[in-house]
Amino acid sequence: MGEKKRIGLVAHDYRKIDLIDWADYNRDILMQHDLYGTGTTGGLIAEKLQLPVHRFMSGPLGGDLQIGAAIAETRLDILIFFWDPLQAQPHDVDVKALLRIAIVYNIPLACNRSSADFLITSELMGENYERYLVDYGDRLKSLSKEE
Numbered sequence: 001m002g003e004k005k006r007i008g009l010v011a012h013d014y015r016k017i018d019l020i021d022w023a024d025y026n027r028d029i030l031m032q033h034d035l036y037g038t039g040t041t042g043g044l045i046a047e048k049l050q051l052p053v054h055r056f057m058s059g060p061l062g063g064d065l066q067i068g069a070a071i072a073e074t075r076l077d078i079l080i081f082f083w084d085p086l087q088a089q090p091h092d093v094d095v096k097a098l099l100r101i102a103i104v105y106n107i108p109l110a111c112n113r114s115s116a117d118f119l120i121t122s123e124l125m126g127e128n129y130e131r132y133l134v135d136y137g138d139r140l141k142s143l144s145k146e147e
């Protein structure tokens with residue numbers, strides 16, 4: 001087995017069945033990695049797959065922000081986030097913040113099932129993949145403590 005990835009799993013209510021079904025289908029792959037989720041999503045996946053899932057708070061109560069913080073602090077490698085394109089969320093700003101931070105830190109991000117299929121079956125899943133910060137020019141360099 002290649003190197004373990006830390007995978008965040010998040011879904012809005014109407015997308016939870018789809019994500020749980022996808023996770024169940026890919027259980028053999030997911031069990032080789034460390035799983036994280038927002039409160040409700042993480043609980044449902046842990047129950048269905050009978051695998052340990054580290055649970056953050058529920059999304060509307062700060063869970064999306066916790067996942068975003070974990071990405072910023074390099075504690076998460078991959079995000080599978082089935083957000084709902086047909087319904088506004090009370091915590092839309094948090095959803096946007098999470099999607100934004102996933103892009104800033106250039107982590108693999110899948111927001112629908114076909115993208116998640118491509119991601120999870122990638123050869124890179126087993127490799128020691130070094131993400132790099134996207135070159136946003138001086139705008140990001142001045143903010144990065146690594147520079």
Ligand SMILES: O=C(CO)COP(=O)(O)O
Pocket residue numbers: 010011012013037038039040041042057058059060063064095
């Ligand atoms: O709201 C969410 C993502 O924005 C997900 O939160 P739950 O998994 O707690 O439902």
